[in-house]
Amino acid sequence: MRVPLYDLKAQNEPLKAQMMAAVENVMTHQRFVMGEEIDVFESEMADYCGAEHAIAVSSGTDALLLALMAYDVRPGDEIITSAFTFFATAGVIHRLGAKPVFVDIDADTFNLAPERLEEAITQNTKGIIPVHMYGRCAQMAEILEIAERRRLFVVEDAAQAVGARMSLGMAGAIGDAGCLSFYPTKNLSALGDAGMVLVKDEARAERMRRLRIHGSPDNSEYLEVGGNFRMDTMQAAVLSVKLKRLEEWSAKRRQNTRKYQERFEAGGIVGERFAPPSIPAAGHVFHQYAVRTTERDALQEHLLCNGVGCAVYYSSPLHLHPCFDGYRQGDFPESEAAATQVLSLPVYPELPDVDLDFVADTVIRFFE
CATH class of the missing domain: 3.40.640.10 (Type I PLP-dependent aspartate aminotransferase-like (Major domain))
Known part of the structure; x- marks a missing residue:
């Protein structure tokens, strides 16, 4: 798949x-x-x-x-x-x-x-x-x-x-x-x-x-x-x-996010090694479903090898790009940590349940 x-x-x-x-x-x-x-x-x-x-x-x-x-x-x-x-x-x-x-x-x-x-x-x-x-x-x-x-x-x-x-x-x-x-x-x-x-x-x-x-x-x-x-x-x-379809699509993104949350919690992988995004009561339309893991690069390789599309947004914080002077590594530790840990998984509104389950299973299998 x-x-x-x-x-x-x-x-x-x-x-x-x-x-x-x-x-x-x-x-x-x-x-x-x-x-x-x-x-x-x-x-x-x-x-x-x-x-x-x-x-x-x-x-x-x-x-x-x-x-x-x-x-x-x-x-x-x-x-x-x-x-x-x-x-x-x-x-x-x-x-x-x-x-x-x-x-x-x-x-x-x-x-x-x-x-x-x-x-x-x-x-x-x-x-x-x-x-x-x-x-x-x-x-x-x-x-x-x-x-x-x-x-x-x-x-x-x-x-x-x-x-x-x-x-x-x-x-x-x-x-x-x-x-x-x-x-x-x-x-x-x-x-x-x-x-x-x-x-x-x-x-x-x-x-x-x-x-x-x-x-x-x-x-x-x-x-x-x-x-x-x-x-x-x-x-x-x-x-x-x-x-005219945006509200429907946003609701479907939130629904997909809740399904991921349920699957990851049931799989017992949520903890120090892996954290799905928190789900606020309001104010989130999940343009990206960005999980965090200290094993990001290995997880990404595992997912891609198993046919799951995923991507990193973003691999470097802005202050470390050569075009912006006056900053150095360590200036913004949370931004730097996020750049090494975030990985976006499929969350688009039309994502079939069977595909979402396959993505969740593939993630869970990596951490087992």
Whole structure:
């Protein structure tokens, strides 16, 4: 038996007719750039997330870049973020000439540890980018309290957490702005790259709409230098079809997670050598089902040899990449430990029970 980490065909095939109809409509009207489907999808996402404004863009990375541009991040500024996340979170900071300042994570949630924030703030700090890692909401109440007191903006990196909820609201719509990714393997996925910025302030939203089209509100007068950050009309059309299924898919991911938990506990392997992710009452959509083990590399080899798809997200914390100066091994021990221990198992919504059981059996067999 072979079980993939993702199965895009299993999700896309049942919706193929609806998606093709949406694409055919775009082919009919021929407005491939900034067609009416963009406005429709933005409105749908704003309603779904409880956001005042939604700006459709070309990727999750460009969403982060656009948000920071709209908050006037410049050389000399410092932006605080997690040491354990995808490269783009820090890459966009560096790209604007600012300095990414890393803080360590909470060992249980993999999210930025709020108690580490104060010590990282300097007179040059302009904002904070908390990451909702693997689909679990960060501790936003504590982060927002510190940000408000220190007069810092908060841009959520919710690229992995579309649909995640907590008491303060939906991931991406809690801070001043939030960024989503619709990369093909994300929980809400396009047929290519696409992303979105959610934002509270109307003036800031208007500026983002201008910046995504090179800095012009009407393609005639350029008020500032922006970029080409537009989402293709076809992607918006497809995403509108898929959005209607997102709640169902999120529920199925949580259901699969509970099944894994039951199997691993019944198998007697949960302990010092192996730990499945904790399951909070709310606020997690399990973009990744990341287990922890001190025998990660051996387990990964065992799974791959037995036909189970798995992957490491991420094998190195950001502060140890050569492009970011000023850090060394040992600076962020929790992030460094996570990078050597995490392993993602299949959790996609369409995962058949027989495949999930095979994955669980293969993991249990390794630790027996």
